[in-house]
Amino acid sequence: MAITSEQINQAASIMGESATVRAAAATIREQFAPLRALVLDAFDMRGEQPVAQVDGKGALYLMATDGHCWSVTREPDQASAFVLTPH
Numbered sequence: 582m583a584i585t586s587e588q589i590n591q592a593a594s595i596m597g598e599s600a601t602v603r604a605a606a607a608t609i610r611e612q613f614a615p616l617r618a619l620v621l622d623a624f625d626m627r628g629e630q631p632v633a634q635v636d637g638k639g640a641l642y643l644m645a646t647d648g649h650c651w652s653v654t655r656e657p658d659q660a661s662a663f664v665l666t667p668h
Contacts, residue, residue, distance in 0.1 A: 592605075605618075621664050631666075
């Protein structure tokens, strides 16, 4: 399932409006089911490029899967999950 640029913008907006990154992930899961939303430490995503930075909150990444392994992607049409990291 692909993620659209509109969904990326909405996810970034949700992240900016939420009290915590975990609360943002929960809202994203509800609004974009069956897409996944995970919270990871920023250290775990070091060296990767986010698709969005949310001022004062953190960063938003996209993940793709081949059905077995997961990888970070910047291609929304390949993505099926969001990763949120706090600052």
